Amino acid sequence: MSDTPFGFGLPPEEPEDGDEGKKKDSQSGGGQGPANPFGFGGLPGAGGFGAPGADNPLAAMFGSLNPNDLGAAFQQLGQMLSYEGGPVNWDMAKQIARQTVAQGTADGVKDASVGPSERTAVQEAVRLADLWLDDATSLPSGAGTAVAWSRAEWVEATLPAWKELVDPVAERVGAAMGDVLPEEMQAMAGPLIGMMRSMGGAMFGSQIGQAVGVLAGEVVGSTDIGLPLGPAGRAALLPVNIEAFGKDLGVTKDEVRLYLALREAAHQRLFAHVPWLRSHLFGAVEGYARGIKVDTAKLEDVVGQFDPQNPEQLQDALQQGMFQPEDTPAQKAALARLETALALVEGWVDAVVHAAAKPRLSSADALRETLRRRRASGGPAEQTFATLIGLELRPRRLRDASRLWASLTDARGVDGRDALWAHPDMLPTASDLDDPDGFVHREQLDFSELDKMLGEAASGGSGDKPNLKKDDHGTDSKDDDAE
Numbered sequence: 001m002s003d004t005p006f007g008f009g010l011p012p013e014e015p016e017d018g019d020e021g022k023k024k025d026s027q028s029g030g031g032q033g034p035a036n037p038f039g040f041g042g043l044p045g046a047g048g049f050g051a052p053g054a055d056n057p058l059a060a061m062f063g064s065l066n067p068n069d070l071g072a073a074f075q076q077l078g079q080m081l082s083y084e085g086g087p088v089n090w091d092m093a094k095q096i097a098r099q100t101v102a103q104g105t106a107d108g109v110k111d112a113s114v115g116p117s118e119r120t121a122v123q124e125a126v127r128l129a130d131l132w133l134d135d136a137t138s139l140p141s142g143a144g145t146a147v148a149w150s151r152a153e154w155v156e157a158t159l160p161a162w163k164e165l166v167d168p169v170a171e172r173v174g175a176a177m178g179d180v181l182p183e184e185m186q187a188m189a190g191p192l193i194g195m196m197r198s199m200g201g202a203m204f205g206s207q208i209g210q211a212v213g214v215l216a217g218e219v220v221g222s223t224d225i226g227l228p229l230g231p232a233g234r235a236a237l238l239p240v241n242i243e244a245f246g247k248d249l250g251v252t253k254d255e256v257r258l259y260l261a262l263r264e265a266a267h268q269r270l271f272a273h274v275p276w277l278r279s280h281l282f283g284a285v286e287g288y289a290r291g292i293k294v295d296t297a298k299l300e301d302v303v304g305q306f307d308p309q310n311p312e313q314l315q316d317a318l319q320q321g322m323f324q325p326e327d328t329p330a331q332k333a334a335l336a337r338l339e340t341a342l343a344l345v346e347g348w349v350d351a352v353v354h355a356a357a358k359p360r361l362s363s364a365d366a367l368r369e370t371l372r373r374r375r376a377s378g379g380p381a382e383q384t385f386a387t388l389i390g391l392e393l394r395p396r397r398l399r400d401a402s403r404l405w406a407s408l409t410d411a412r413g414v415d416g417r418d419a420l421w422a423h424p425d426m427l428p429t430a431s432d433l434d435d436p437d438g439f440v441h442r443e444q445l446d447f448s449e450l451d452k453m454l455g456e457a458a459s460g461g462s463g464d465k466p467n468l469k470k471d472d473h474g475t476d477s478k479d480d481d482a483e
Contacts, residue, residue, distance in 0.1 A: 089205030100213025142272025347401025
């Protein structure tokens with residue numbers, strides 16, 4: 001996990017001279033030079049803060065621009081400094097994400113519009129996946145439509161969800177910037193505080209835009225991080241990334257697509273038919289974000305010495321650990337709640353997809369292990385999630401959750417397993433993941449008689465009051481002889 005919730009870095013630079021520019025970029029390590037919080041490396045011809053003349057940021061930014069680019073550069077700078085929105089400049093985030101996508105991935109694969117044949121293949125894969133899942137889960141289909149997205153379309157469709165995830169953390173930073181000065185000084189320092197907040201919004205926007213843009217080059221659907229990032233009821237796959245994922249696996253493209261369609265369709269079923277789940281997950285993210293504190297002493301030093309002509313000092317302060325999670329019982333509980341919730345979602349999907357695919361796909365085991373290793377090695381989804389909200393999903397929890405759901409299926413059947421999603425209080429906890437057998441075989445109350453009684457009462461019936469007691473097998477039963 002990164003030292004700070006947001007790891008600020010320099011987005012990839014646009015090549016200056018076509019192929020020659022690309023060569024320069026690759027030789028320099030993809031633009032990973034000194035940190036630039038504002039993403040000006042993406043401006044045509046911009047040298048960035050690490051370029052000659054970096055002691056004068058304006059000269060570094062604009063000194064090498066030709067006259068045709070100068071107006072656009074000043075316009076972008078003006079937009080950044082005049083930003084008065086929320087804690088993140090989402091217009092900048094979107095712009096940088098689209099720019100990053102347009103540059104292609106490190107292996108040279110460019111984004112491309114999805115053709116009719118690919119759209120049809122995705123729709124057929126999702127349709128078949130839903131048929132297979134009918135035998136593996138009691139939850140009905142949750143995908144009203146199946147779509148094939150380009151990387152750029154994924155960025156556009158998921159930005160609203162990223163906003164929900166990231167704004168709570170970024171809000172902590174924005175509030176701290178205004179709180180570090182005494183109240184009597186805040187009026188006099190208004191323009192400075194406003195400028196710092198604008199720059200803070202730009203820094204977050206730059207980093208988030210880059211992270212989302214890079215992630216768009218590697219995700220295969222809309223639910224790769226266990227959260228519903230896309231519109232409700234829309235199963236989405238990215239054909240260009242699916243092809244890259246399946247390369248060198250020795251598995252046919254159709255089987256890879258179908259297996260990933262199973263995972264996407266399973267996520268859609270869960271989020272569509274467990275109405276409280278989305279708000280529960282996003283609320284857990286927000287609860288964790290509330291526990292992130294700002295080192296106000298360090299921020300006071302930065303504000304007191306802030307030089308508008310030297311904005312990289314704010315960047316340096318951020319990278320030195322200004323924002324850290326509080327080591328309190330409440331914060332630890334929030335972290336455990338979020339990690340457990342994400343692990344339960346991913347574990348359920350893993351177990352259900354395996355049950356549906358194992359009898360039908362010869363490559364089911366290999367594809368399952370490939371995805372598990374991708375997660376265990378800190379795949380792109382986990383890395384981006386850690387960068388954006390300071391959280392890394394522990395793969396151990398994922399495997400534990402998958403084993404627990406599989407054991408529940410053996411012990412209680414598909415219906416009994418899926419019934420646990422009826423309410424968040426019925427789900428396994430973090431301690432249950434440590435002892436899955438204990439949870440699986442724990443005595444469970446049978447609410448069927450209570451439901452029957454309530455139904456009869458609602459319809460005016462006069463049924464006898466049920467008496468629930470434990471039978472010899474540890475389940476609840478009705479004692480017909482009880483008074």
